[in-house]
Amino acid sequence: MSAKKQILPTFIVAAMAIGAVAGCMAPGKGAGPLTEVTLAPPFCDHAVLQRDKPVPVWGRAGAGDSVSVSFHGQTVRTEAGPDGRWTASLPPMGASAQPADLVVQGQNTVTLHDVVVGEVWLCSGQSNMEFTVDDHGFFRVRNPEKEVAAANYPLIRQLKVERTVAAAPADTVKTGGWKAATPENVGGFTAVGYFFARDIFHAIGVPIGIIYSPWGGTPVESWMSDEARRSTTLNAAIDERWKKALSEWPPERVAKYPAEMEAWRKAEEQSRAAHTKNPLNWPQPPATSDSPYLPGGLYNGMIAPLQPVALRGILWYQGESNTGHSGEYAELFKTMIGSWRSIFRQGDVPFYFVQLANFGD
Secondary structure, eight states: OOOOOOOSOOOOOOOOOOOOOOOOOOTTOOSSOTTSOEEOTTOSTTOEEETTSOEEEEEEOSTTOEEEEEETTEEEEEEOOTTSEEEEEEOOOOOEEEEEEEEEESSSEEEEEEEEEEEEEEEEESHHHHOBTTOOSSSOOSSHHHHHHTOOEEEEEEEEEOOOOOSSOOSOOOEEEEEEESTTTGGGSBHHHHHHHHHHHHHHOSOEEEEEOOOTTOOGGGGSOHHHHHTSTTHHHHHHHHHHHHHTOOHHHHHHHHHHHHHHHHHHHHHHHHTOOOSSOOOOOOOSTTOTTSTTHHIIIIIGGGTTOOOSEEEEEOOGGGGGGGGGHHHHHHHHHHHHHHHHTSSSOOEEEEOOSOOOO
């Protein structure tokens, strides 16, 4: 894969170099007392905020605590609810590549450095979204060494959401912090998301933020909330299949899975080196309570903690883990799109998707 040829004029933008990236502070996970104000996963040093829209900023504090959020000369105030959650909304701002501090004050003060304003895109889906610029596995970028060396885009930044399964909507999730598209970092960027962001940056010349939250080999029902899934005509069939899958994975079979996966990986490396077909079938992950196949599990762990972050839009790549029940996908995918738009509370944000035209037989 390579970036599209640039056909639009490049805007010259003054950019600040980015150094080490601090980890995000998770709500309720601060080092101090429970009344300490903390921020939600999207808010770390080097963050990109969405331009031209209200920007919700949220986190945790002591119940009833006053909290203020200051950025670009404006301050908004709010009060934490009985559960400690607080949300304040910054008014719409124009794009700005000039780094600024975002300061949140409650019983303590949290300062985020090098925050810019531009366009934010959520990148999710399966392995075609997950593979990275320097991936040397099944997916490959054309000329990866060249692409990595040429990555000098400190205003293109990625926030990687760690793989997480949850039985109920989570309040927070671990991330790797916001990182800039430099030779030191870009190898770990989603390849599809990075080339998309680079084209957009060349076209419009504003900071671009990518929130990277996919998991390869997973079905669409894992990315749907329980409420969304139950609103479809397919909920009973999905529940029945999951119960059956659980029954087919007793503890002794689950225990064998790591060795089976390791054997497959070794066979895959050998077959690639010899340009032959892997004689082993890819071992499907076990059905367990922490499986990425758990209906709703990835929505709860990797999407719910991000809402209601301000976005320009969403990118989704593929759905072939549903080919065994392909007739269901139209209803499920349409429902998922509608539910995601609903939780981010910004109307019908653009939802761009790619699917393979044919998969398997």
